[in-house]
Amino acid sequence: MNDSQKRIEEHIEALSQFTATPGQGTTRLTYSKEDLQARQYIKEKMKEYGLQVREDGLGNIFGRLEGTLQDAPSVLIGSHFDSVPNGGSYDGPAGVVAGLEVAALFAKNNIKPKYPLEVIALIEEEGSRFGGGLMGSRGIAGVLSEEDFQNLTDQDGVTTVEAMAGIGLDSSLPKKRDPKTMKAYLELHIEQGPILEEKGIPIGMVEAIVGLTQLEITVEGKAGHAGTTPMDRRTDALVAAAKMIAQLPEIALSEGEGSVVTTGRLHVFPNGANVIPSRTVFTVDIRSGKEEHILNMISQVQQLVDSYNAFGIKTSVQQQLYMAPKAMNPEIISLLKEKCGELDIPYCSINSGAGHDAMVFSDVTDVAMLFIPSKDGLSHCPEEWSDSQDIANAVHILYEAAKTLTEAE
Ligand SMILES: [Zn+2]
Numbered sequence: 558m559n560d561s562q563k564r565i566e567e568h569i570e571a572l573s574q575f576t577a578t579p580g581q582g583t584t585r586l587t588y589s590k591e592d593l594q595a596r597q598y599i600k601e602k603m604k605e606y607g608l609q610v611r612e613d614g615l616g617n618i619f620g621r622l623e624g625t626l627q628d629a630p631s632v633l634i635g636s637h638f639d640s641v642p643n644g645g646s647y648d649g650p651a652g653v654v655a656g657l658e659v660a661a662l663f664a665k666n667n668i669k670p671k672y673p674l675e676v677i678a679l680i681e682e683e684g685s686r687f688g689g690g691l692m693g694s695r696g697i698a699g700v701l702s703e704e705d706f707q708n709l710t711d712q713d714g715v716t717t718v719e720a721m722a723g724i725g726l727d728s729s730l731p732k733k734r735d736p737k738t739m740k741a742y743l744e745l746h747i748e749q750g751p752i753l754e755e756k757g758i759p760i761g762m763v764e765a766i767v768g769l770t771q772l773e774i775t776v777e778g779k780a781g782h783a784g785t786t787p788m789d790r791r792t793d794a795l796v797a798a799a800k801m802i803a804q805l806p807e808i809a810l811s812e813g814e815g816s817v818v819t820t821g822r823l824h825v826f827p828n829g830a831n832v833i834p835s836r837t838v839f840t841v842d843i844r845s846g847k848e849e850h851i852l853n854m855i856s857q858v859q860q861l862v863d864s865y866n867a868f869g870i871k872t873s874v875q876q877q878l879y880m881a882p883k884a885m886n887p888e889i890i891s892l893l894k895e896k897c898g899e900l901d902i903p904y905c906s907i908n909s910g911a912g913h914d915a916m917v918f919s920d921v922t923d924v925a926m927l928f929i930p931s932k933d934g935l936s937h938c939p940e941e942w943s944d945s946q947d948i949a950n951a952v953h954i955l956y957e958a959a960k961t962l963t964e965a966e
Contacts, residue, residue, distance in 0.1 A: 561658055562949040568654040569945065571598055572638070573646035582643040582939030586711075587681040587692070588616065588720035595638050596724075599653065599678050606660040608676060614730035615696040615706070616721055618678040620656075622663060624670045624963060630740035631673040632962045633922075634659050634955060637682030637693060637914060644683075645941020647747045651929065651948055653678045655745040658952045659959055670963030672740055679914050686711045686720075694917035699733035706732065739922040741889060741962055744915045745951045746926060747943050751934030752907060759947045760897060760954065761907035761928030762890060765846035766916045768882030770855060772841040774801070774862055777871040780827065780835035792869035795825055795834035801861055805841065808857045815908055816845040816854060846882050846908035883916045886923035889958070893925055896957040902950050925958075927951050 558566075575594040578584040585591040596618060603610045603620030610620050618638075621631065636652020656676035663674060684690030687709040695701040707728075709717045721728045748754075753761050778794030802820045809818040819842045826836040843854045855876070862872045897904045907928055915926045929947040933940070959965075 559949070561662065561952060562945050564661060565654055565658055565948050565952065566945045568602065568657060569646055569650060572650045572654070578643055583640045583646055584642045584644070585638070585640040586686040587639045588686070588717075588724050588726065590724070592639065592680070593724040596678075599638065599657070602657050603660065603676060606657065606664045608660055612726060612730070613697070613734070614728050614732040615693055616680045616726045617693045617697065620660060620676040622660060622670060622674040624673040626671045629672045630738050631675040632740050632959055633675045633677045633742045634744070634959060635677030635679065636744050636746060637679040639681050639683050639685065641683045641685050641937050643939060644937050645935075645939060647931075647941050647943045648749065648936050649682060651747050651943060652745040655948060655952050655955060659956045662952070662956045663959075663965075668960060668965045670960075670965040672963040674959055674963050682914055687717060691912065691914060691917050694914035696732040697734045698917050698921045700917065700920075701732070703732065736921040739918075741886070741923045741925070742915060742918040743889070743955055743958065744913060744924075744926045745948070745955060746913055746928060747931045747936060747941070748907070748928040749911055749931050749934070749936035751931075753905070753928060753930035754932065754934065756905060758903050758905045759929065759950050760902055760904035762893060762897075762904045763885055763909050763915075763926035763928055764890065764906050765885060766883045766909040766913060766919075766926075767844045767846050768848055768851050768880050769842065769844040769878070770851055770876060770880075771878040772843070772855070772858060773875045773877055774798070774839050774841060775873045775875070776801075776837045776865070778835055779833070779869060781833040783831040783833060786833060791833055793833050794837045794870065797865050797870045798823070798837040798839055801865060802839065804861055805858070808854055808861070809843075812845070812850050812854055814845065814847060814850060816843075816850045817910070818843050818854060818858075844910060848881055851882070883919045885915070885919070885925045889923055889925035889962075892958050892961060893927065893954060896954045900953055900957065902954060927954065
């Protein structure tokens with residue numbers, strides 16, 4: 558094990574101690590005592606690696622290595638350091654630790670960049686305390702307004718401003734960051750899925766963060782007695798819904814390129830064991846890395862549902878959410894691939910099925926993401942685990958890419 562991997566393990570281990578649920582995974586809610594402890598650790602390490610540390614009006618942490626060019630935009634590397642309740646030690650921290658280690662290597666090798674290097678540790682990506690998620694990056698991108706930020710409360714009615722003050726943070730500092738001050742944002746994250754592990758490939762080159770839509774389908778039939786209504790006289794809303802749901806996987810499979818569709822919620826009315834269902838409402842969650850696939854699947858689902866509009870069944874489709882896929886920056890992807898080649902580290906292209914801060918940053922700067930394998934594909938649970946060797950590999954790639962992007966000597 559080299560020094561890099563050793564430091565990575567130390568950081569992951571140290572951060573995992575800052576949990577509200579010891580022995581039951583990482584629970585680190587934004588602006589909590591554990592947030593403060595993790596924050597102090599991250600800031601201390603940033604200083605140790607020669608970075609200038611500051612926090613913004615959201616409590617995001619920035620550690621900056623100044624460049625030799627005047628007023629040049631920064632190359633940002635990092636991720637988030639909050640967690641879901643009873644989550645793992647890697648979702649978020651792996652990327653923050655990768656940023657710290659890139660800075661450590663810059664310091665150790667006395668690298669002088671032309672463009673500033675900034676390690677970034679973001680708050681409230683998971684939305685576990687204030688809902689919504691991606692709060693740190695949305696604030697930086699200016700998508701979250703000051704008013705909306707101040708109106709957010711946790712489940713105990715504590716406001717963001719009060720919670721920040723509680724751990725000594727100043728919410729009056731600026732939140733939005735001028736896009737001109739950012740040259741690129743790089744994020745390492747655990748895959749949170751089984752693909753890399755199954756393929757035995759240590760690096761996933763993220764091509765896109767998938768877009769998604771959620772549809773709500775309502776099927777109206779007619780209630781009736783389960784015993785006295787003959788089979789040929791029924792207008793069963795659940796039987797119709799079940800037939801539709803059973804055909805959804807084929808829509809995603811024929812669309813291909815990793816497109817997925819899921820029904821995760823189904824409500825049956827009146828929901829009595831001896832009553833023919835009069836109404837069912839179910840969700841259809843559609844995701845793909847390419848917008849054309851999402852739009853195609855929406856129209857196919859619509860056609861499928863419409864085709865059941867007969868024999869007393871009435872259907873309707875409501876779109877509840879739409880988020881377009883976000884492509885990563887092709888030039889930075891090529892740069893990262895080039896570095897993988899030079900370092901002889903195998904990689905494969907992959908789409909991110911989950912949302913990440915990189916998605917928000919992609920609207921304001923050039924973005925790229927690397928994935929590393931997740932053991933058994935697990936995340937958001939105490940069993941979440943990734944190999945520090947894989948993190949060290951990714952750090953090596955990011956370090957080389959950061960030297961190129963910051964035009965380091
Ligand atoms: Zn995450």
